[in-house]
Amino acid sequence: MGTILIIGAGGVSGVVVHKCAQHPEVFERIVLASRTLSKCDAIAAQLVTPIETAQVDADNVPTLVALIRRVQPALVLNVALPYQDLHIMDACLETGVPYLDTANYEPPDTAKFEYRWQWDYHERFREAGLMALLGSGFDPGVTSVFCTYIQKHYLDQIHTIDIIDCNAGDHGYPFATNFNPEINIREVTARGRYWEQGEWRETDPLSVARPFDVPEGIGSLNIYLMYHEELESLARHIPHLKRARFWMSFGESYLKHLEVLQNVGMTRIDAVEFNGQKIIPLQFLKALLPDPASLGPRTVGKTCIGCQISGLKDGAEKTVYIYNICDHQACYREVQSQAISYTTGVPAMIGAKLMMSGLWQGDGVFNVEQLDPDPFMAELNRCGLPWQVIEQAVVDLDS
Ligand code: NDP
Numbered sequence: 001m002g003t004i005l006i007i008g009a010g011g012v013s014g015v016v017v018h019k020c021a022q023h024p025e026v027f028e029r030i031v032l033a034s035r036t037l038s039k040c041d042a043i044a045a046q047l048v049t050p051i052e053t054a055q056v057d058a059d060n061v062p063t064l065v066a067l068i069r070r071v072q073p074a075l076v077l078n079v080a081l082p083y084q085d086l087h088i089m090d091a092c093l094e095t096g097v098p099y100l101d102t103a104n105y106e107p108p109d110t111a112k113f114e115y116r117w118q119w120d121y122h123e124r125f126r127e128a129g130l131m132a133l134l135g136s137g138f139d140p141g142v143t144s145v146f147c148t149y150i151q152k153h154y155l156d157q158i159h160t161i162d163i164i165d166c167n168a169g170d171h172g173y174p175f176a177t178n179f180n181p182e183i184n185i186r187e188v189t190a191r192g193r194y195w196e197q198g199e200w201r202e203t204d205p206l207s208v209a210r211p212f213d214v215p216e217g218i219g220s221l222n223i224y225l226m227y228h229e230e231l232e233s234l235a236r237h238i239p240h241l242k243r244a245r246f247w248m249s250f251g252e253s254y255l256k257h258l259e260v261l262q263n264v265g266m267t268r269i270d271a272v273e274f275n276g277q278k279i280i281p282l283q284f285l286k287a288l289l290p291d292p293a294s295l296g297p298r299t300v301g302k303t304c305i306g307c308q309i310s311g312l313k314d315g316a317e318k319t320v321y322i323y324n325i326c327d328h329q330a331c332y333r334e335v336q337s338q339a340i341s342y343t344t345g346v347p348a349m350i351g352a353k354l355m356m357s358g359l360w361q362g363d364g365v366f367n368v369e370q371l372d373p374d375p376f377m378a379e380l381n382r383c384g385l386p387w388q389v390i391e392q393a394v395v396d397l398d399s
Helices: 011-021 037-045 061-071 082-095 122-128 142-153 181-188 230-237 252-263 281-288 328-335 339-356 373-382
Strands: 002-007 027-034 052-055 075-078 099-101 131-134 157-167 192-196 199-203 209-214 219-226 243-249 272-274 277-279 302-313 316-327 364-367 387-390
Touching (some): 002 061, 011 027, 027 037, 027 339, 052 061, 075 082, 075 339, 099 339, 142 157, 142 230, 142 302, 157 209, 157 219, 157 230, 181 281, 192 219, 277 281, 339 373
Parallel strands (some): 002 027, 027 052, 075 099, 131 364, 157 243
Antiparallel strands (some): 192 199, 209 219, 219 243, 272 277, 302 316, 316 387
8 A cells, every 4th residue: 555656658657557546545646757757747647546747767776766765655666668677676775665577677788688687686675675576567477477376276286388479469550569669679589498398498589480279269370489588487486397488479561570670780789870870770760660659549459368388187187278368449448558568567557556455575576476376366357357267278389
């Protein structure tokens, strides 16, 4: 209960703010701060309940500390970019305030994400008696909670996890990304990686694909093996795990554009000289692409994100599939946003709600799968992301 300070005012933030405002019994006061004040004010203007806004550069720790001291929040919720994670964690430690985010730290000059940098904060948070919750979005976030829920209620041991992230939505543009273009393209163009028998195996980017019939008649999509950050934390936290993979659907148009952009060097993240100025091609590309926060009114169709999980139940092999389907237009009607931001923003609000109401507690740095899945799963059903379980395999990904 109390004040929440939300940092970042992009697509995901818009949903977090709307959803927090729907729970005034927990989020008694909402303060939204970001680099561009007008973006905070634009989100605030969408709400019936008044919220406070502020300008902050989250890469400047002293400024952030001053803001946190002024606002006195019960929690800082970070939905800026992964580059800010460590700075915001530093400011939380200095001011004694718990922390939550949805994406793990990435150094701006290397397309590499690892939990190591944030896990290294564990002792400092533990000694300060503070909780930091990492990856409370959909993937990472809900997908990891799905795994621990299945472990708790459907299987005695988990042996394999296949996370399958499908977006059958259409925004009508030949090429656009559904969340921050820079982060999205860095992730998608990375080498594929999955965890098997205690080690990481690599594949060329987007070189392994399978057809997937999305449940509830959504259609058949091609899904591609990729690396995703929750594989690292699941490999560490799920006992008996033998293999963990992540698959994401991409349409023909997205892949064709991405290939051309890569071939001409537009996805590079090193600085190049242009007219006497240094520019980073991927950041320039971001400036040209549609803002993900603007896709809401024009995106139709549904997302389906779930996990196919196999293991042992009462000594016998068993496979289950657990998933959520989310409708882009229904999200837009509720919070003026498309489903990718919605499916990230709702679990971020739920993580914050569980921390602020004391249901999820701990001293140190935690990933969501280290906590009791039941209250989170109940909140998903209540807060707009209902889930289903099918007690059999829905796809053969191995032939
Ligand atoms: P956007 O680019 O739409 O928004 C990012 C916001 O952060 C912008 O308002 C930006 O400010 C602000 N920001 C950037 N740098 C700073 C800074 N130094 N100080 C203060 N504010 C800053 O991104 P999204 O909303 O799409 O994504 C937000 C986060 O959610 C990302 O970390 C992304 O990786 C994560 N995510 C997680 C998912 C999951 O399922 N776990 C799925 C999708 C996204 P400005 O407006 O001035 O640029």
